[in-house]
Amino acid sequence: MINIKNILCPIDYSIYSEKALNYAIEFAGKYGAKLFLIHVLDIRVYDINDPDLYNVNIVDKETINKLRERLLKCVNEDTKGRISVEAVVLQGVPFAEIIKASKEYDI
Numbered sequence: 001m002i003n004i005k006n007i008l009c010p011i012d013y014s015i016y017s018e019k020a021l022n023y024a025i026e027f028a029g030k031y032g033a034k035l036f037l038i039h040v041l042d043i044r045v046y047d048i049n050d051p052d053l054y055n056v057n058i059v060d061k062e063t064i065n066k067l068r069e070r071l072l073k074c075v076n077e078d079t080k081g082r083i084s085v086e087a088v089v090l091q092g093v094p095f096a097e098i099i100k101a102s103k104e105y106d107i
Contacts, residue, residue: 007024008036008098008107009038010094012094038098039071040091040092068087071087
């Protein structure tokens with residue numbers, strides 16, 4: 001039998017990430033795995049007035065906490081009672097941050 005301890009599910013609030021979340025919840029329940037919901041704030045957003053500059057503003061802790069709460073709302077309370085869920089909000093280039101998180105959380 002497969003031994004899955006942790007599952008990473010990146011969330012960008014698209015319909016595709018919603019479908020991926022449904023599968024991740026199902027797998028977490030089946031294997032007793034912890035589910036990590038990850039949202040990455042992309043720092044590569046361009047400044048409209050100067051497209052040569054990146055907008056690399058750092059988001060404050062209060063905003064990060066609100067974004068974590070929003071992530072947790074993606075999973076209903078009944079599901080949270082059945083599986084362990086952790087919400088992680090990161091800043092950076094999405095694919096790079098997802099790779100780093102997978103290593104950091106042993107996923």
